[in-house]
Amino acid sequence: MGNNIRLLINNISVVYSDVIQVLKGVSLTIKKGQVVSLLGSNGAGKTTTLKAISGLLKPENGKVTEGSIEYDGEQVQNSSPEQITRKGIIQVLEGRQEFKYLTVEENLRVGTATRWGKSFQKDLELVYSYFPALLARKKSLAGYCSGGELQMLVIGRALMAHPRLLLLDEPSLGLAPLLVKEIFRIIRRINQEQGTTLMVVEQNANMALQIAHHGYVMENGKIVMESNAEDLRENPDVKEFYLGTAASGALKSYKEVKAYKRRKRWL
Amino acid sequence: MDFFLQLLVNGISLGFLYSLSALGFVMIFKSSSVLNFAHGELLAIGAFMFLVLSLWANLPIVLAFALTLIGSFTLGFIIERFFLRPLIGEALIQVIMLTLGISYMFKGLLLFVFGGDIHDFPDFLPEGLALKWGAVELPSVYVATFIIGIIFLIIFGFFFKYSSQGIYMRSVADNQPAALSLGVNVRRVFAFSWAIAALVAAMSGIVLGIVKGINVHELSSIGLKVFPVVILGGLDSIGGAILGGLIIGLLETFTGGYVSTSLREIIPFIVLVLILMVRPYGLFGLVEIERV
Numbered sequence: 001m002g003n004n005i006r007l008l009i010n011n012i013s014v015v016y017s018d019v020i021q022v023l024k025g026v027s028l029t030i031k032k033g034q035v036v037s038l039l040g041s042n043g044a045g046k047t048t049t050l051k052a053i054s055g056l057l058k059p060e061n062g063k064v065t066e067g068s069i070e071y072d073g074e075q076v077q078n079s080s081p082e083q084i085t086r087k088g089i090i091q092v093l094e095g096r097q098e099f100k101y102l103t104v105e106e107n108l109r110v111g112t113a114t115r116w117g118k119s120f121q122k123d124l125e126l127v128y129s130y131f132p133a134l135l136a137r138k139k140s141l142a143g144y145c146s147g148g149e150l151q152m153l154v155i156g157r158a159l160m161a162h163p164r165l166l167l168l169d170e171p172s173l174g175l176a177p178l179l180v181k182e183i184f185r186i187i188r189r190i191n192q193e194q195g196t197t198l199m200v201v202e203q204n205a206n207m208a209l210q211i212a213h214h215g216y217v218m219e220n221g222k223i224v225m226e227s228n229a230e231d232l233r234e235n236p237d238v239k240e241f242y243l244g245t246a247a248s249g250a251l252k253s254y255k256e257v258k259a260y261k262r263r264k265r266w267l
Numbered sequence: 268m269d270f271f272l273q274l275l276v277n278g279i280s281l282g283f284l285y286s287l288s289a290l291g292f293v294m295i296f297k298s299s300s301v302l303n304f305a306h307g308e309l310l311a312i313g314a315f316m317f318l319v320l321s322l323w324a325n326l327p328i329v330l331a332f333a334l335t336l337i338g339s340f341t342l343g344f345i346i347e348r349f350f351l352r353p354l355i356g357e358a359l360i361q362v363i364m365l366t367l368g369i370s371y372m373f374k375g376l377l378l379f380v381f382g383g384d385i386h387d388f389p390d391f392l393p394e395g396l397a398l399k400w401g402a403v404e405l406p407s408v409y410v411a412t413f414i415i416g417i418i419f420l421i422i423f424g425f426f427f428k429y430s431s432q433g434i435y436m437r438s439v440a441d442n443q444p445a446a447l448s449l450g451v452n453v454r455r456v457f458a459f460s461w462a463i464a465a466l467v468a469a470m471s472g473i474v475l476g477i478v479k480g481i482n483v484h485e486l487s488s489i490g491l492k493v494f495p496v497v498i499l500g501g502l503d504s505i506g507g508a509i510l511g512g513l514i515i516g517l518l519e520t521f522t523g524g525y526v527s528t529s530l531r532e533i534i535p536f537i538v539l540v541l542i543l544m545v546r547p548y549g550l551f552g553l554v555e556i557e558r559v
Contacts (some may be wrong), residue, residue: 112431
């Protein structure tokens with residue numbers, strides 16, 4: 001134990017506006033250099049978990065009320081986003097959140113905010129080498145880019161900040177299957193070539209488990225299952241609820257009432 | 268014809284002054300969505316600061332001008348740090364009420380120190396600056412305004428287009444949550460926009476002071492005139508503020524010249540009401556990029 005752990009979340013609860021409890025005792029561990037996937041249905045608390053790590057709960061009036069988040073051995077729960085991003089944790093928000101009225105290159109330059117005044121030319125080249133599509137569009141307004149280009153843009157923008165832990169919230173959202181494959185291939189390359197530790201929140205469990213080393217499944221603000229990625233892919237429950245295939249491998253049938261009972265066991 | 272041309276020149280000169288006055292107002296609105304009711308007082312403070320430094324302390328004009336700009340830049344920082352920062356996260360209406368409070372506080376302080384009389388700057392601009400085409404004249408103070416104003420516009424254009432801090436400021440105006448997620452120091456951006464706004468306000472305050480005489484009431488009422496200018500131009504558009512200023516300036520001088528001088532002061536507000544009825548987002552407001 002100890003120094004090969006990048007992030008250790010120990011039994012955290014998160015409450016919004018002092019009354020709405022969203023996370024009820026979540027614990028997870030991310031080792032250095034790993035890709036960890038966090039799966040779960042809508043409203044399970046995946047995004048809240050990411051925001052608890054990145055400090056973005058604060059502007060939404062949310063708070064970690066119990067437990068601790070340790071990043072490289074240092075407690076960071078409830079720190080401000082400015083402090084947390086300067087330690088190297090960068091979150092890529094869900095739904096692409098580009099700066100519409102800035103050009104592609106200006107968007108990328110905002111990624112240098114954590115190290116204002118340092119040179120960034122090398123980083124731009126690195127991002128363009130991962131995402132050649134962005135190079136062609138560097139002078140156009142981000143508001144006029146396609147969904148695929150924007151997803152590349154926001155991941156590239158986060159890379160500009162030299163992240164040591166990159167949190168990706170639903171990178172596949174609203175993209176064509178081929179693009180999803182492409183994006184995930186690049187995410188894997190970033191992990192392997194830059195050694196960036198990654199946490200990927202996904203609904204597309206299939207893609208997420210292909211690039212992950214380790215996976216967690218969330219339901220109703222709790223972790224209900226964790227395992228290494230291969231085991232999760234083979235797990236019959238995960239297959240049925242998240243990969244869309246029944247235990248036998250055939251497409252899931254609506255009539256299988258039994259599924260309801262099995263699902264309930266998790267809650 | 269000469270009369271028309273003279274009015275045109277006067278209108279553009281006056282309008283350019285309004286544009287400069289409105290710039291700082293737009294900057295604060297763009298970055299933090301705050302309507303700054305204390306803008307007129309920032310103008311007045313700039314003018315009085317210059318008066319004290321140049322006339323009373325007898326500093327050389329250029330030095331006094333530079334010190335005034337530095338002083339008001341600092342004042343902007345101080346206002347943001349002590350008055351606005353504690354309210355980050357509170358409802359917008361409270362912040363706007365706060366700027367109204369600041370405006371009365373500053374106005375009271377200025378009246379207490381300088382009284383309500385008109386103070387005059389000494390004539391320090393060289394006569395040679397004035398331009399003359401036939402019967403049409405452009406006094407030296409307006410020529411100086413154009414030169415200084417255009418230099419500032421170019422500097423600000425470069426600052427926002429190419430410098431990192433300028434790009435961070437635009438990113439906050441564009442999408443604050445995303446800017447936060449990348450570690451943009453939002454408080455520093457707010458502080459910078461107040462500081463820059465105060466600086467531009469001081470600059471236009473000095474020029475307005477030269478043109479109209481320095482008077483607390485006169486200058487702080489410009490803060491109200493900024494509203495028709497920015498609403499005409501669209502609250503969030505720098506280019507719109509410049510155009511809006513020119514239009515209001517022209518309207519004022521032409522109304523004064525051809526219709527009636529008593530209508531002159533009201534016409535901007537009549538236009539304001541008409542524009543709000545027809546185009547609530549202003550003539551040149553940001554064209555929303557919609558994704559379908």
